[in-house]
Amino acid sequence: MKENRIQDLKNYIVANERASLEDLCNLFNVSKNTMRRDINELESTGIIKKVYGGIVLNDKKTTEPFESREEKNISAKQIIAKLASNFVQDGDIIYIDSGTTTMHMMPHLAEVRNLTIITNNLNVIMSSLPYPNLNILCTGGVLFRTTNSFVDMDAVNSLKKYNISKAFMASTGISIAKGITNSSSFEYDIKKHMVENCDTVIVLADNTKLGKVSLTTYCDLKDIHVFITNEKPGIEFVEFFDSNNIKLITPP
Incomplete structure (x- = not known):
């Protein structure tokens, strides 16, 4: 279930580019602590970046320094x-x-x-x-x-x-x-x-x-x-x- 949830989280942020922690908890029906652990795991892959109050799609590769x-x-x-x-x-x-x-x-x-x-x-x-x-x-x-x-x-x-x-x-x-x-x-x-x-x-x-x-x-x-x-x-x-x-x- 955790693996499926993280994959769904990945798909969601790729499609929407940004999301608040509260919205993600409601969407996946999990506690904030559970969602924070999922976010940390997904962040380690480089796909997302944490910002205050939520996450955004990591677009460093698409933005010239x-x-x-x-x-x-x-x-x-x-x-x-x-x-x-x-x-x-x-x-x-x-x-x-x-x-x-x-x-x-x-x-x-x-x-x-x-x-x-x-x-x-x-x-x-x-x-x-x-x-x-x-x-x-x-x-x-x-x-x-x-x-x-x-x-x-x-x-x-x-x-x-x-x-x-x-x-x-x-x-x-x-x-x-x-x-x-x-x-x-x-x-x-x-x-x-x-x-x-x-x-x-x-x-x-x-x-x-x-x-x-x-x-x-x-x-x-x-x-x-x-x-x-x-x-x-x-x-x-x-x-x-x-x-x-x-x-x-x-x-x-």
């Missing part, structure tokens, strides 16, 4: 981040997503007064240290080192407390058919919540990500308000942005 992503197209990312910073005003409450482009916004926010930044990204937090005018709030949780971001089953609940006016979102793939996609399923809930509950959604992505699709879609392309990239995209994207009232921002 932060350090190697950070080295790619740095100049383009810096240009995009500078353009994005023009959308930040005094007194704003904004969300800066986890990514290798969004973190470059920080030096350009040094003169913004009374700015509150909510983030789940370690690099954004560290980059803010030289700028005392920036009020930083972290979603908290367990540090997922592959993306340098904090993940937590309750992160979305913590975000519900805040009135966030603008969300600066990252992505590993931009597709008209599949939308805004990301390679890490760990951050899916946070990204999806921000898009659905923020006044203005601003996506930052260099041109190499256009036409690509990653593991999970956290929103449709038509659901964003501003798209910022380093060069003018192909006509298909330009026409899509125009027909869906999405502001396209590129360098002059």
